[in-house]
Amino acid sequence: MAIVVEHEKRRKQILKKALDVFMDEGFENTTCQKIADRCKITRTTLYMYFRNKREIFNYSIKQFLADAERDILRIKEDTSLPYPDKIKKTLSLIIARLEDNRRLLSLILDYLLPVSAPEKKVRRRTIRLRRILAAMLIDGIKAGQLKKIQVEAADNLFYGLIESALFRLAVLKRDSVAELRKAVDLAVNGLSLDPSPEPCYSNKRN
Numbered sequence: 479m480a481i482v483v484e485h486e487k488r489r490k491q492i493l494k495k496a497l498d499v500f501m502d503e504g505f506e507n508t509t510c511q512k513i514a515d516r517c518k519i520t521r522t523t524l525y526m527y528f529r530n531k532r533e534i535f536n537y538s539i540k541q542f543l544a545d546a547e548r549d550i551l552r553i554k555e556d557t558s559l560p561y562p563d564k565i566k567k568t569l570s571l572i573i574a575r576l577e578d579n580r581r582l583l584s585l586i587l588d589y590l591l592p593v594s595a596p597e598k599k600v601r602r603r604t605i606r607l608r609r610i611l612a613a614m615l616i617d618g619i620k621a622g623q624l625k626k627i628q629v630e631a632a633d634n635l636f637y638g639l640i641e642s643a644l645f646r647l648a649v650l651k652r653d654s655v656a657e658l659r660k661a662v663d664l665a666v667n668g669l670s671l672d673p674s675p676e677p678c679y680s681n682k683r684n
Contacts, residue, residue, distance in 0.1 A: 492517050493537055501582055504588070509531065554610060564618075611636055
């Protein structure tokens with residue numbers, strides 16, 4: 479069991495450092511040798527964990543998204559927060575992560591555009607996020623904290639804000655999308671049964 483744990487630990491370390499190489503070099507200029515050098519291992523050792531550069535990149539993004547999903551689930555399970563605040567905190571966290579990883583967004587965009595059916599890849603990697611948001615909406619309605627609204631429409635609204643952040647940061651090359659936090663507050667406040675829910679668009683990010 480200890481060997482399995484150590485193997486998984488090294489695998490995660492490789493993915494984390496590989497992502498830095500991809501962001502520094504770009505996908506095309508990154509090589510397995512550069513990744514191995516950054517990890518201070520041989521290329522032979524690297525191939526014990528991954529078959530090629532594309533597989534490393536895919537798993538690196540998967541781990542990045544898994545880390546974000548873990549934090550979002552913590553918010554969802556936080557019983558001290560009312561549901562409007564959970565949704566605001568979740569969307570604010572996602573926007574903050576996008577702002578902090580602008581270089582990664584551009585890298586992903588450059589990677590996805592040349593491949594066939596890139597929208598399918600994006601959909602697979604974001605569907606879990608939409609399900610978590612939908613679950614928060616359903617639970618908030620059941621708890622009497624949110625208006626009885628069409629969950630799918632509200633979920634589309636929130637996801638549209640995330641897509642807007644992605645477009646502004648990755649395509650328009652904005653440094654910040656702070657204005658979208660105000661849009662988040664406006665959207666959630668409109669669904670909340672609480673007349674004065676807590677805003678999330680202060681200078682301090684959640």
